[in-house]
Amino acid sequence: MKNILNNKSRSRFGISTLLVVGSAWIFSSCLDLQEDPGVARLAPGSYSNQAELELGVTGLYSQLETMAQWSTFQVAGWGGDDITTHRASNKADFREYDQRAVSPLNARSASNWRDIYAVVRAANSVLANSAELELPNKDVQDALIGEAYFIRGFMFYHLTRIHGEIPLHLDINPQVDLSKSSQVEVYQQIEKDFKQAEAFLPNLYAGVSKGAPRPNKGSATAFLARLYLDWAGYPVKDQSKYALAASSAKSVMDNANSHGFALVQDFESLWTVGNRFNDESLFTVAYSVANGLSNRKYGKLGHPSDKLGWQETFAEIKYFEDMPEGVRKEATYRTDYNWEDFTDQANPVFLKIVGPEGDISLDDFNTDRNDYMMRYAEVLLIYAEAQARAGAANDDAWEALNKIRRRAAGLPFGTPDASVDLNSGDLAELVFTERKWEFAGEWLRWNDLVRLERVEEALSQRGNVKSKTSAGVQLAEPNAIIGSLGLDNYFAPIPQNEIELNPNLK
Template sequence: MKKYNIKNEKWTRPLCIVLLLVITTIFGCADLEENPAESILSPDVLNSEETLKAAVSGMYKTMQNGVMWSAYFIAGYGGDDITTHSATNKIGFRESDWRRQTPTSERLIDNGGGSYGASYDVIRVANSIIENKDNIVNGTQEGINRLVGEAYFLRAFSYLHLTRTFGQVPIVDLNTSISELQKASFLEIYELMESDLQMAETLLPNVYPGIPVVGARPNKGTAKAYLAKLYLHWAGFPIKDNGKYAEAAAKAKEVIDNEGAYGFGLTTNYRGLWTAANRFKQNESVFAMIFCNTCGVGYANRTTGRLGTPAVAGGWGETFGEITFYNDMEANAIANGTEQRFHDTYSDDVLPRGSRPDASDWENFSDEPHPIFRKIVGGNYAETINTTANDLNRYFMRYAEVLLTYAEASARAGSSTADAWEALNRVRRRAGATVDITSGDLVELAFQERGWELAGEYERWHDLVRTERVVEFLQKRSPDERVDVVNNILPATSGPYLYFSPIPQVEIDLAPQLGN
């Protein structure tokens, strides 16, 4: 478990960074310093493009230490698309699923620091880079700008993850002491993220050089796409600045109009997005974490594979599909000709280990009846059937989301243009739909399409929060959904942590004011 260290009364964390240098591949590595917290990030050493490159690579490693675990996505279990086992050791996930978390709930701090610790670890490194950027004079200006742009982007990304998970959180810099830690207002957090993403938009190139996988490192289009996402949330709960819908649509449209320049597009092999064999053969990732378990240095995705199957199939029972959402998506797929996306989202032909029932027979599992996400067990189950550590990509944003953000934000801004309908239909066509939709409630259609397209990717919960539809959809749970067969606990419909998870108690113990 990670702790805050008080050193010279300043707020700091042990960084434990493995400093990486990107050479000819994404994951070439070289240790530069024994103690990066005191050397590589200090102003007298962070003065060249090479040391900056090492610091940025270390920031990715720090981030990866968090996102490789399911606990990083703890909030996503609250969505009506995702559930977990009602017993075993999954109580931390279940409490998020029920929206019954407390500051001492398990999984709020887990493995790589959970969502909270992992995000502040990244912010700490980003702060060091940003606050020392004027000292970096040795190297090419183009290279320095790009790397500093990544620091701005990753700081905004981390604050977005924090505020969408925990609500109001502290904004920190290198001089913030523990006694000074205070929750910032939502507006202050959003304004900081906007400023950071605007800086990233300015500094990042159209295409990140030397990286063969689109989205593995952010480019200018990535920053624009995240500005669109930020504005979409800004317009919804909790700030509710409706004027931001037009800004979300405008930024998303900039990405769409320049998709070729940024290298973005919709892959034709949707299922292949969740296979190791095809993880480099797509251009849909706007921003993603690329894993390499076979590199032997801890780059494994530990949120997939057997974590998506029940014990009866030799799995860990961690991440399943919700029954009502599954049934609704299947009905919608049949009605709209998008059955292929449905079958690419949920597993219906995988034979678990031995002679156990196959995934299409999930209703008759002797353990707990839940649909199995193909996105979790893997698009090609043969790659992941016996694994809990593999090479599947973790997509933070896919290009399909940019298209749907444009469609929804345009409609919410009162501008249901032909381009907005086309953005929606591009996603539907890729899903298999043969008839375009050109009329109706575009707001609701785009919102619904986001649910189907992003099912199982931990995004649905945040859409329910920003639209204040949490209770509406959680009340639609199937009566067959086993939420807690021991204590007969059902999802909460009110309470202090209905929309946002509490700040972990270990952090409150160090800074009691954060518990207010």
Template sequence: MKLSNIKNKRWVNIIVLSLISLSFSCTDLDEDPELVQILPETLSSVETLEALVTGMYRTVQNEARWSDFYISGFGGDDITTHSGINKLPFREADWRLQTPSSARMERAYQGSYKMIAIANTGINAQDNIITRNEEEEELKDRFLGEAYFMRAFAYLHLTRTYGKVPIQLKVNSLEPLNLASYEEIYELIESDFIKAEALLPDVYPNIAVTGARPSRGAAKAFLARLYMHWAGFPIKNTSKYAMAASKAKEVIDGNYGYELSNSIRNMWTVAGRFSHNEGIYLMVACSEICGIGNRTTGRLGLPKTAGGWSEIFGEIAFYEDMETAAIAEGTMTRFNDSYISEVIPRGNKPLGSDWRNFSDEAHPILRKVAGGDMSEKEVVNSTNTNINRYFMRYADVLLTYAEAAGRSGNITSNAWEALNKVRRRAAGLDPNTPNASIDLTSGNLAELAYIERKWELAGEFERWHDLVRMDRIADAFANRSTDELVDINNPGKSPTAGPNAYYTPIPQTELDRAPQLAN
């Protein structure tokens, strides 16, 4: 796939430089200068900047394809894991019993700083880059916009996962690292997304998949997400709700190419992954071409008796509540697109059509994890699929606008329409055609949109962050089914619902290098 309109004759050189750029060592944020292969002072051409950015996305693929990159998401009331075997790290995240020494907590931390280190190299070098014509100046701006976007994206993922984290903006800085305040982190993220918004194009050129590379609309959308967190726990600056609504509305009104897919189920299939324009920003897996598949989907969402890894299941109470709501509201299409009721048996171990009769861990099967179409052999029988990994979808933007409009008191017909578009599709209807049987025009818009996010984004590792920003962790734990097996029957163990459990601890390996990062 051609990544820019730079001439093809430079492509081989770009690939080579991309591989070099992947050798950044960012496990320790105080980087060893000898390990850095491309220094800002030596980065002086647009060609090298493109190579750097290409390597940055390769790093995103390498890190974001693993489920432990989203380790905090297991705390949400929508997903759980197996009560035994080798799933202890996910169970600890599920019930917020993590300590700095818990396993599988490092990828989100180290992976994010790898992205930041590469982005910093390009950003630090921008004054050294010489452009020879208007075309190269445009390319330079676009690549720098991507670097700012990715640095903000990584810091947003870090703070949503770990809370307070250190800010590192310079390559090879020897200054000691300390935890930044939430305000400092949010202000940096805001600044970077605003710069990305100014530098990125409305539609990324020569990329066939909407959202595969960020555009101006993506920067606006992620600003809206940032403002929603800024307005909620822990800062609770409610003035940011109006800013979230404004930015989300700019995405809706803009000409960025986003629209709701006609089918939720189709988005989580290999065959249908390129048949829609709902992705705001996503990871395109390419196991056959680039060797990197999506390791958050496929067999790991199935029980052992179906040949699965039993890593990610749906939670029972959430499933039951969603089914009840779907029956009452006429949104069974979305419910059936979110869960699989009949799992294809493997070998001589038929499972039947009711997950409650599974012999190993009776849990609902999330279709977004196991794969949208269970007849796709490569989805069921693989843990390295080519299903897209969505960091944000257009449905998220619509619901952010509706909720933020409601919480800021600026309730308009457009805000109701944003909510209703998502509801119509959930009912199997055309999202753009009003329908009195499903549309809402009165009630608490903010809470209706918040609940709609709960059902719409089920199984996408997003629910936990909504619970945190609204400070509703205790309520979610209280609603968990007594049929759950994960730690609920272990003596002396209970879910931790206090603020100290809202964020995953910084890994012990990082604290050993920088003890001052301990909270």
């Protein structure tokens, strides 16, 4: 039996043995597909066999990888108080998010919107074309359909975190005049997609690399937990969802072994190329330079020109100053740099972006670094916070927080340690603060500030820096806030070109 992904397809998809090849069960067909999944060609009309369904699903991953390889995919993350960008250069669109003055003409917003809906349309096609399909191996069919639901839900979720109310394209045919759905309706659709994925996906894909490069049942449950945490906050503020967030997170925790999830002990190893497939990632977007699909968000893009970088993603000074010293801070920032004396732009550098010394070459912006769309650490902190905000703080919730605190201190995370463990106080607020430090530079802080309406509180403090150059010159954040920090400016405007095409989106 031939391998059904030919060399051309393997190269374009960029996953080789990491994902599809090596998943023996998913490629049990004896057909030899000649189509290139990178252009997501789908069979016309209904699928008639397993190979066509596999090709459709493979195309979804290819589109997601091609889109997510650029910093544009995470454009909203520059709104947080942890991340900033270059004061000039060609970073104007990132600066708009950084300075809270996002224009409807923002090109990064427009690109993201277009690419996300392209994946949504492809997922709709997969689901519609497989509606009447009955394969001999129902487990294979269910898993593939589950992946399509997961990716569609993931796409809607990513977009609504940027823009709030969005149109819900659910039909295989283009709907050119579709209006925005309410925030509740958007959340309900995402919930439905993730629940469908949860029902169809296997507990664990055999033969697939660590980190769920193909999402499993636990991946879907984890994203449901994150969704419910957002749903309980701004703008809907349905606090009944805290209990659902907690129960979903606890389900992932209780079944972590069966899903292949766990904390890694060495925090810094998460940001190395060699450990890019690991148990902590709950859904990984994988890349491979050798196979033609690189990640272009890391390495050079996190350095100033002083370090031969392309000055795109920097750390904010105040956030860096406030972060507690210790193992986690050393694994978050390049503290070996005298960043205060950079002549290009004096901002700290994220180790999470550029890697430890020598890990990513400064000669190229193409890297093998994977993207962790969610880490197991977040599940633990969602559980602890949601339990507390639901008024049900318990020993398990405190232990979930303490595991993260122990690792941050360089201690074995599974062993109680009185020097760092907490068991009293406002658990919800303690977790909120822990999330601040744990996820610094991972494009997540902005969403936390939005859901708890803390944008003004956080961003109004970002300019109060203490750092100076070696000559004693006071430093300042390069991109001052110029837009509103109020609720009216939490979500980015829908791209103007989309409104011109469809006035119903106003």
